[in-house]
Amino acid sequence: MTTIMPQKNKEFDEEVFLEKCVESFSEIRKKYQLDEETLKADKSNPILEKMAEIVIDGCTVQGILKIAKGMNEWNYRNQGGALPWRIFGSIWFGPPFMDPTEEMVKTVSKKYEGTCKALQRKIDELEKLEKVLGNLDEFLRQKEQLAAAGDVKAMFFLGKIYEDEEFGVQNQEKVNTYYQLAKDTWKERYSKRYEEWLNKAVQVSGLELIGRMGRSYIDGNFVQAGKKDHNKKLKKEYKWLTTAIDAGDGWAAFTMGNIYYYGYGRCKQKKKAAYNNYILAAHAEESIYALELRDYQLKNGSIFREIIKELSEM
Numbered sequence: 296m297t298t299i300m301p302q303k304n305k306e307f308d309e310e311v312f313l314e315k316c317v318e319s320f321s322e323i324r325k326k327y328q329l330d331e332e333t334l335k336a337d338k339s340n341p342i343l344e345k346m347a348e349i350v351i352d353g354c355t356v357q358g359i360l361k362i363a364k365g366m367n368e369w370n371y372r373n374q375g376g377a378l379p380w381r382i383f384g385s386i387w388f389g390p391p392f393m394d395p396t397e398e399m400v401k402t403v404s405k406k407y408e409g410t411c412k413a414l415q416r417k418i419d420e421l422e423k424l425e426k427v428l429g430n431l432d433e434f435l436r437q438k439e440q441l442a443a444a445g446d447v448k449a450m451f452f453l454g455k456i457y458e459d460e461e462f463g464v465q466n467q468e469k470v471n472t473y474y475q476l477a478k479d480t481w482k483e484r485y486s487k488r489y490e491e492w493l494n495k496a497v498q499v500s501g502l503e504l505i506g507r508m509g510r511s512y513i514d515g516n517f518v519q520a521g522k523k524d525h526n527k528k529l530k531k532e533y534k535w536l537t538t539a540i541d542a543g544d545g546w547a548a549f550t551m552g553n554i555y556y557y558g559y560g561r562c563k564q565k566k567k568a569a570y571n572n573y574i575l576a577a578h579a580e581e582s583i584y585a586l587e588l589r590d591y592q593l594k595n596g597s598i599f600r601e602i603i604k605e606l607s608e609m
Contacts, residue, residue, distance in 0.1 A: 307395040315396075316359045319404040324350065326408075327415040337414065342421065342461060346414040353407050363403045420599065424461055427606035431462065434606055442473065445484060447584040448577065450477040454589075455598045474589075481586055486513045488581075492546040500535045508532075508559060509550060518557050527560035540572070545579025548572045556587050566591055 324330070329337075329350055337347035352358025363369045435456065441449035454473040457466045489509060497506040504527065511520035539547035552572035558564035573585040592598040 312396050312399055313356055315400045320353045320407055323408045323411050327411045329411055349410050423603050430606045430609040445480055447477050447480055451589050502532055505532055512553055521557055521559035524560050529560050543579055545576040545581050545583045548575035549583045
């Protein structure tokens with residue numbers, strides 16, 4: 296009779312981990328064309344300096360360990376626990392016979408690659424910006440005219456340009472002016488148009504909740520109202536709003552965007568879904584540019600990319 300010996304968990308080997316990370320990190324830098332000369336130039340650029348330093352540190356053992364020690368997986372290992380892995384947002388402890396060294400190499404390499412990718416993307420953006428800055432004065436003139444006419448999106452574009460050092464025209468006073476102008480314009484002009492739409496929407500749909508949600512947003516207590524109505528499923532509201540959105544109704548898209556952005560009722564907060572609906576609202580026949588869109592676009596850099604695109608097309 297054959298006796299099957301129980302398998303033992305593999306132990307983490309820091310020396311092997313470092314050797315494999317050195318090899319992995321080198322391949323990642325090659326993938327994103329981040330050679331020594333490029334990284335040296337990036338480090339001398341104030342805009343790229345921080346990311347370049349992280350990538351350069353990753354060329355050394357100390358840098359690799361610095362990245363690893365900033366991660367939860369490494370901390371769990373040093374506390375004597377198994378490496379935790381996440382599935383559907385919950386922590387579970389991986390298969391008993393996984394190789395902890397290999398898993399840690401993959402995890403840390405993924406983190407390092409994210410920085411390399413972000414650095415390369417920023418380099419590309421700055422190269423494009425350098426080519427189109429000659430159109431900046433005309434671009435500013437056009438956007439200032441649109442802002443004066445009440446275009447909220449133009450106000451955010453101007454705020455971004457005067458806020459970021461990449462464009463070379465930093466002016467904090469203008470930043471404050473244009474962002475405040477956007478808020479005032481929404482309050483004074485768009486909120487009245489939204490309330491008119493809400494009244495008609497309730498009449499057509501027969502759904503009082505749509506009106507109540509919209510007025511809560513106008514009054515500035517939409518989040519509190521959503522918590523109060525946390526048991527609302529909004530099935531009928533979704534159906535009606537979706538039909539209206541498909542027909543090109545910008546205010547319906549804006550309303551759906553708010554539901555997703557703040558997580559109203561039983562709807563979980565979904566920033567990407569909110570963004571998609573806000574974009575539909577911005578591109579509708581009656582264009583509505585959501586104030587919430589600014590935070591999302593600033594975080595993922597899409598305002599910057601839109602500005603570069605428009606500058607390139609001038």
